[in-house]
Amino acid sequence: MIVTSGLTKRYGQVLAVDDVGLDVREGDIYGFLGANGSGKTTTVRMLLGLVLATSGDIELLGRPMPRQAAAVLPRVGALVEGPAAYGHLSGRANLTLIDAAGAGAPRRSRRARVDDALEQVGLGQVAGRKVRAYSLGMRQRLGLAAALLRRPSLLVLDEPTNGLDPQGISEVRELLLGLHGRGTTVFLSSHLLAEVEQLCTRVGVLDRGRLVLQDQLATLQQPTGRTVVRTPDAAAAHALLDGRVERLSGDRLVVARIEPAELNRRLVAAGLRITELGPERRTLEQVVLAATTDSPVVSP
Amino acid sequence: MIAVELRKLVTRPRTWITIALIDALPTLVAVLLALTDIGPRPGTGPAFLSAVLSDGTLFPLAALAMVLPLFLPVAVALTAGDAIAGEAQSGTLRYLLVRPVGRARLLLAKLVSVVAFVLIAVVVVAVTAYVVGALLLGDAPLSSSVSGTALTQQELAWRTALALGYAVLAMLGVASIALFFSTVTDSPQGAAMGALAVLIASTLLLTLDASQALQPYLPTRYWLAFVDLFRDPILWRDVLRGVVQQVLYVVVFLGAAWANFSTRDITS
Structure with missing residues (x-):
């Protein structure tokens, strides 16, 4: 759905995006991670044809961008760097205007499309109110509604849960999962690891303009081969497993080079109390930190 | 897209407030003239104003001569300056462009909406001035040209x-x-100020003898040439020069606007 190769953007002396090769496949919920200022938004803007790349190629839905923007963008819904709307108009009037601005959808069904989008994001109740009186969360929802107007096959969302309360965040998550279930590919840029971890199937990490990591989330979080044990008898366990314990902190031991089943048998046989025992998995945070600090740019 | 821009123009309170303000000046002048009956001596003050005391139906022209040098250009500069920069400032520009609306098409729609604004403003000024003139000012059917013939x-x-x-x-x-x-x-304020700076500089240079060589090219040089249309016979020279000059200004600046806008990074 999104393929870029050698995508580069230079602002004067500053290399904002450097040789990025994104690969977002149909059916993905792709989490695009990176610290603030890492080049996420510039990349998103290049994908949508707002910012022109210094070099490199972009393909969206199999067509080159920005050359074929007129054919591609009607099938893409986007939220870029926060929502924006005309404050003196109501939410519904805003959506009606933005729908009318885009070509290729019948005028007769406009009302139905607008109502449908408002309903999906839960703004039906306040659709008649002026946007000026909306809260940040309501504006965010309105931006999402605008992105959903044409039932896009690809959603490009930049920080979609910004400004939402926990309730709103979980609603947006449900909405995105629902859309994904109906076949929408989602490209989600975020700096919130937890959000991406809960939602995404594939992850790309941007660090100072470079794509330092891109893989299936499940692959990244594969068991490391070590086993984590929690036990109130940590000291005894440490003595018993002499040499195999890699880390001991409080009641938590990380044990290497032994099968979990065998480990469990030995501990129980020794009469130790075990609260928890399972394979060690890296959290997304560990993966991202490892990828961003290992990057060659860091070395002084 | 043109329909969308026109809808935005007419649903915006600012449009109507601006037009009301433009309209207020000639109306105030008419009321003052009617109350005091003191008109400027012929040949002084804004064009046509000395004639309106006797013939109120000439007042639309007097009103136009009043708003054209300053009020109308300021309003137009504000409206046109807001066209793209205003959308950029409010963040809506990026959402229009990814809708997608082609950049050239957006620029054209904005221009049409500014023209619509000018037309509404001019017509509102002319109609109010006609009504006010007919009600408050003289109704002797003088209908004379500036040259004095009927x-x-x-x-x-x-x-x-x-x-x-x-x-x-x-x-x-x-x-x-x-x-x-x-x-x-x-x-948007910066864009409007930029355009106004050009107009003010032009007006200033017109009063300066040393800039004589530049004067035929200054944008405000022939603005008031429309008075010549009411001479008998009509003095076409300045009017035609004004038309050619304005068309050139439109072509050059729209071309530059298009060239700049279509290749620009939208980072707003």
Whole structure:
């Protein structure tokens, strides 16, 4: 759905995006991670044809961008760097205007499309109110509604849960999962690891303009081969497993080079109390930190 | 897209407040004239104003001569300066462009909406001035040309139409300059100020003998040439020069606006 190769953007002396090769496949919920200022938004803007790349190629839905923007963008819904709307108009009037601005959808069904989008994001109740009186969360929802107007096959969302309360965040998550279930590919840029971890199937990490990591989330979080044990008898366990314990902190031991089943048998046989025992998995945070600090740019 | 822009123009409170303010000046002048009966001596003050005391139906022209040098250009510069930069500042520009709306198409729609604004403003000024003039000021059917000979109602009507068209063209020149600045900056005020600075500089240079060589090219040089349309016979020279000059300004600045806007990074 999104393929870029050698995508580069230079602002004067500053290399904002450097040789990025994104690969977002149909059916993905792709989490695009990176610290603030890492080049996420510039990349998103290049994908949508707002910012022109210094070099490199972009393909969206199999067509080159920005050359074929007129054919591609009607099938893409986007939220870029926060929502924006005309404050003196109501939410519904805003959506009606933005729908009318885009070509290729019948005028007769406009009302139905607008109502449908408002309903999906839960703004039906306040659709008649002026946007000026909306809260940040309501504006965010309105931006999402605008992105959903044409039932896009690809959603490009930049920080979609910004400004939402926990309730709103979980609603947006449900909405995105629902859309994904109906076949929408989602490209989600975020700096919130937890959000991406809960939602995404594939992850790309941007660090100072470079794509330092891109893989299936499940692959990244594969068991490391070590086993984590929690036990109130940590000291005894440490003595018993002499040499195999890699880390001991409080009641938590990380044990290497032994099968979990065998480990469990030995501990129980020794009469130790075990609260928890399972394979060690890296959290997304560990993966991202490892990828961003290992990057060659860091070395002084 | 043009329909969308027109809808935005008419649903915006600012449009109507601006037009009401433009309209207020000639109305105030009419009321003052009617109350005091003191008109400027012929040949002084804004064009036509000395004639309106006896013939109120000439007041639309007097009103136009009053708002054209300052009020109307300021309003047009504000509206056209807001066209792209305003959308950029409010963040809506990026959402229009990813809808997608082609950049050239958006620019064209903005221009049409500015022209619509000018037309509404000019027509509102002319109609109010006609009504106010007929009600408050003299009704002696003088209908004279500036040269002193009599004009028939019919002649007066088409000359007025020509004058209105000329004023709209002059404002289109202002709009093009402001629209160009609007694609350069993300600040609508900055774009409007840029266009006004050009007009003020032009007006200033026109009073300076040393800038004589430049004067035929200054955008405000022929603005008030529409008065010549009411001479008998019509003095076409300045009017035609004004038309050619404004068309050139429109072509050059719209071209520059398009060239700049279509290759620009939208980072707002």
